[in-house]
Amino acid sequence: MGRAPCCEKNGLKKGPWTAEEDQKLIDYIRKHGHGSWRTLPKNAGLARCGKSCRLRWTNYLRPDIKRGRFSFEEEETIIQLHSILGNKWSAIAARLPGRTDNEIKNYWNTHIRKRLLRMGIDPVTHSPRLDLLDLSVLLANPSLYSTAQLDVSRQFLGGGGGVEPPLVSSELLRIASNLLTSSNQNQCQQSDSIQLNNNSYQGSNSCATSTAQFLNDAQLLMMQQQANVGQFQPPAAHDDHQAGGMWWYDNGAIQSNFSENLLAPAPAANITTGYENHLEPLAHDFAPACFGGYNLAASVLSTPASSPATQLNSSSTTTTTYNFNSATTSTEDEKDSYCSQLLKFQVPDLLDVSDFM
DNA sequence: AAATGCATCAACCGCGGCATG
DNA sequence: ACATGCCGCGGTTGATGCATT
Known part of the structure; x- marks a missing residue:
């Protein structure tokens, strides 16, 4: 059975978030917690689907998110964890305080993966290629x-x-x-x-x-x-x-x-x-x-x-x-x-x- | 200065797992 | 046991900025 895509409903906005939307989401979650993501956008007065709200919060607005460059230690941790866990970005992120799975995934694909390839190392298996x-x-x-x-x-x-x-x-x-x-x-x-x-x-x-x-x-x-x-x-x-x-x-x-x-x-x-x-x-x-x-x-x-x-x-x-x-x-x-x-x-x-x- | 290519990353999409009725 | 709905995850896309030609 297929499931209706959550963002195809009429009137729901997609794309980049505005500062106003961010503030609405932050204010609402500070007061009420996110609770059900499904009902959150309506309650918060946002024309977004719950999924989009959850993503925006977990990947960007969450107060404990650490921004900026990855440190050597973090990079080392990512590589080592990836060798064990594979593309389990959420599991890797759970061991890197302040970093989101999305951020780690992006960093892997844009930096680490390429570097390993340049060195002749398969980024999937972590073995020499x-x-x-x-x-x-x-x-x-x-x-x-x-x-x-x-x-x-x-x-x-x-x-x-x-x-x-x-x-x-x-x-x-x-x-x-x-x-x-x-x-x-x-x-x-x-x-x-x-x-x-x-x-x-x-x-x-x-x-x-x-x-x-x-x-x-x-x-x-x-x-x-x-x-x-x-x-x-x-x-x-x-x-x-x-x-x-x-x-x-x-x-x-x-x-x-x-x-x-x-x-x-x-x-x-x-x-x-x-x-x-x-x-x-x-x-x-x-x-x-x-x-x-x-x-x-x-x-x-x-x-x-x-x-x-x-x-x-x-x-x-x-x-x-x-x-x-x-x-x-x-x-x-x-x-x-x-x-x-x-x-x-x-x-x-x-x-x-x-x-x- | 304009055109093009490349790198980055926020955001979206679709699927699977799980909970619930 | 099955149907339904929600959440979270991983893969992918597209907008943007920067570098190069």
Whole structure:
């Protein structure tokens, strides 16, 4: 049975609220409470439907509403709660005093979601997106692979143009690994250290500390995670001539002959959200050896203001400390810049992500 | 200065859940 | 058990302002 839309009644006003209407609504609710939204507009002398009144009150006129920019802490909370609750905006809003579900929803769609996408993270699943992140790196460096390999890489996208599941196999991972290994060699010559704004960076590994290296290695894990390969076989001996080395996944541990490290899974961090399943392994397993300890989770989830200097013990003898100073990343643009520079992640024109925006 | 594109956000729409008769 | 009505939620739209060309 259909229900008559509440605002289709004759004489009921729609659209933006006037100051007079606002005042009428405020005065009435202050005196009587909202009671039944259905009868409120008539009693308050408003030519609005109850639904419109309720929305106006809960999203705008309520006295306890906090206006203005979201703080880093609030943003962090939103992301973490969203990883647990999904698009349950009202549930998220219930944990953010003064913020409405509508406001949070808007902020998510206009800010956070886009930022996560730029970083190659699926804002729905909160897991790395192979099709966004991986191929962008590959495709941005066409010199790194042959035509045949490009054809293979296109399969990751589900090349038919339709909504096909990404094709990822151990063999493709191996190919990608080789490609990325080549990429590493190029990238290492370009950036042995990272300086971002006033954030301090103290790395010690030269080649292995480039951002590109981090991405590449992390991407392989993403592939593995998305493909549920389970066991990614170590490279065969004949791969050893590839100077860069490779990563593989063995019995729960990330192994590499790149830095001759065996990376044991990191102990649980203090982040207790669904990210543990996705980003934390990346940050802790990869960061020490291949990125010198940069904490991806800290950059994505914990905004700089709330992320104390992260100290991670790598499997090598190197201990690396990072201090991303919040004072230098206080604006929205700076947040974006901060993230994009760190990850050096650029979506090539070839890879259109607008559909996801 | 005008045109165009983009980002933001208040407000609307439709649906599902729940209460009530 | 079923019909009806209300409320709240999530998705979407459209107006507005700002930036860019």
